[in-house]
Amino acid sequence: MIVRDRFRGLFPKYFLALFMAVAIPLAINGGIEAWFGYRDQRARLDQLLGVQASSAAAEIHNFIFDITTQLGWLVQQPWTDEPDEQRRTDAQRLLRQAPAIASLTLVDNKGHERLYVSRLGLNRIESRADRATNPALVGARASRVWFSDVSYNRGSEPYLTVATVGNRPAAGAVIAEVNLKLIWDVISAIKVGQTGIAFVLDQPGRLIAHPDISLVLRGAEASTSQPFRSLREAIGPGVGFATSQDARGRMVAASAAAVAGPDWTVVVEQPIAEAYAPIYAALWRTAALLAVSTVFAGLLAYALAHRMTEPIKLLEEGTERIGAGSFEHRISIQTGDEFQRLADSFNRMAGELALAQQHQERIAKLKRFLAPQVADLVDRAGDDSVLDGRRTDVVVVFCDLRGFTAFSAGVTPEEVMGVLSDYYAVLGRVIAQFEATLISFSGDGLMVLVNAPVPVEQPALRAVDLAIEMQKRVQKLIAGWHARGYQVGFGVGLAGGPATVGRIGYEDRLDYTAIGSVVNLAARLCASAADREILVDADVAASVRDRRSVRDLGNRQIKGFDEAIPVFGISYDAH
């Protein structure tokens, strides 16, 4: 459970790390982009408003310049003393063509008024009134083109007086009253963005032109012009646009440009919301992109973290199951990386563990009938094919107690079992000592095999020594038993020769055994052996004749054998 908790903690860790690895650079990039985007947009807006202001100023300038150019046509020819009918026609034509001009005064080189034409008032022809001191005339003579301050007709309509002189004094001068209300056509056509406007202030800051004509008609009032003047002051003489409140109280971005000639200012303004709309749009775009990227980073981090922790989880489960003994369990990871390799090695390990377990089980079985040393040998060989059925030379040893049946009938079962227990304990040790193979028990009898399944050197000698040791040990026991009044003896029979050896039995009850006449012979020899006697057949006797004392006991008739068989006895020192 603790392990599981730790793994549960791994996913958030991976997730967080991967998410940060993607999201943080994205956020930094987004922030930088937004900042530079904002700066660029501001610079663009500044440029845009600047251009709009200059272009608006140029249009206003053109309006005035057109009028002065047309006035120039009236001061081309020198005046004579005669009435100039042609010039009168020209003046009337100019009034028709330039609707902003309300009246024209033509003055000759002496400063005498020669012609006055008006839209509203009566014309004056050749009045010869002295206009030499008229400031317009004085100004025009000084600077060729002269502009008056703006005046308001009946406190409402803004008027400008423009005067210009010809290229020589004889051509005289012309003074025109210009109704500035007509700049409306120009100013209302100027659009700054969607809802932005332009307006014109004169030098003292009075409103001359605005798309809302009703404001212009009150331009002489300080209260009307004040907000416009404030906006112009907010912009100041510096470069760049300013943000301020306009006359309607809305926040605007505004830029100004001067109109050459009459010393006016054109101000263009655009609602700040509209002017900054591209900036806001860019910021929103960046934010949206960031949000999408973050979601994407989250998904990516989730997928990656999942991909990393999922194999770990599978490995964890797999090892738990293998640890619990399910060696057949296989961990399935197809990631093509280290995890798959790890899973594969886990799987290999599980396979090997299964094999090892099978092996252990086999060895445990072997140990039941093999001497521990032999069993270990088989174990070390790692192969139980030695137990496979085959034909080989073996020495079969049988032994049993004489008079045991009679004894067992006369004593309590506890005494019987006690005797058998001691007896087998002694025999077991001897069998182990000589690395012989215990084949079976039956009551007081025992069958032991030498040279199978594991071959040994000089199997006959070993079998004989085994039998001698058995006699020696058992006789010691018998000595004790006699003291207790138990009348039993112990005999051993050995026979050597070829036999079929191998495992017999079924699944869980497998025994190793030897089949052949040599087994029968050994059993019969045992049966005919008296107490303290070790009987061997001719084969065994021949094998050990030189090294142990062998007595020829002559031929004996053995049950199950047609002919009498030569039998030999092995002498042994009882002590």
Add this chain to the structure above:
Amino acid sequence: MLAAAAAAWTTSARAQKMPVIGYLCPESPDLFDSRLRAFHQGLREAGFVEGRNVAIEYQWANGQYARLPALAAELVARHVDVVVAPGGAPVALAAKATGTASTIIFEMGGDPVQLGVVDSLPRPGGNITGVSSLSVDVSPKRLELMHELLPTATRLAVVANPTSPTASSQLQKLRSAAETLGVQLRILNASKEEEFESVFAAVASEAANGLVFTSDPYFAFRSRRLADLAIKYGLPAITQTRDFPIAGGLMSYGGDFVQSHRRAGMYAGRVLKGEKPADLPVQLVTKVELVINLKTAKLLGREFSPSVISGADEVIE
């Protein structure tokens, strides 16, 4: 709930019906057609279209100017949102005389300050503002033009409408101009259509052989009749409206009525949008136009000077 809200909205929308303009007209729809079209154009420029988002109630005086006060009172009684009083000072004065609290937008040729309609041009004061076409101001120019056509004439006839509120001020200006020009004036009165013929007959029989009509809506809307009479009696005449030379009269000099009626429409729209009349200065028409009919001049055996022809905004040939 939603259906109830929708129903409530519908009823409130119905209850909150279109704003209503009360249009007080001194003439008949037929005679006023060109002016009304200009008014609608201005209203449209301010965002209003009759029948769609504004309703207009009309009162037609059909040339009977004496009925104007009664019609104005009737209009005001209908609680219209804006009263539009176009076509001259009598209409504006009749509307103002009702003492209505509704905003009044006038269209006239006279000087609204002089007539006492407004306090000043930039600050009209009260609930009335509008447009002046300057036609009344330029009456002396008409005398000047006639004098230029007939430079040898020592006596010129002036026709005035004695019922007009601007009559006396116009005559005063004309007398002053006549003095400057060095001509004598023969002043004749006409306030009914039936009196026109006698005026022409009187001038034709006397030494005065040029007719200068003062600015007056009654004259302006009867240009055809005046033109017919001028041709009949072979008299050069000048009125304030271009309708006159177009109908066969000799010439006209006066404010552009298309501009003045259009601006009145725009002002009416702005008031409907919630602007206060006190914030809307009285507008003066920027265009004063001279229209001459050379065909008629030829018929009458007269000739315009080159300066008059070159100064004319429109020449009918």
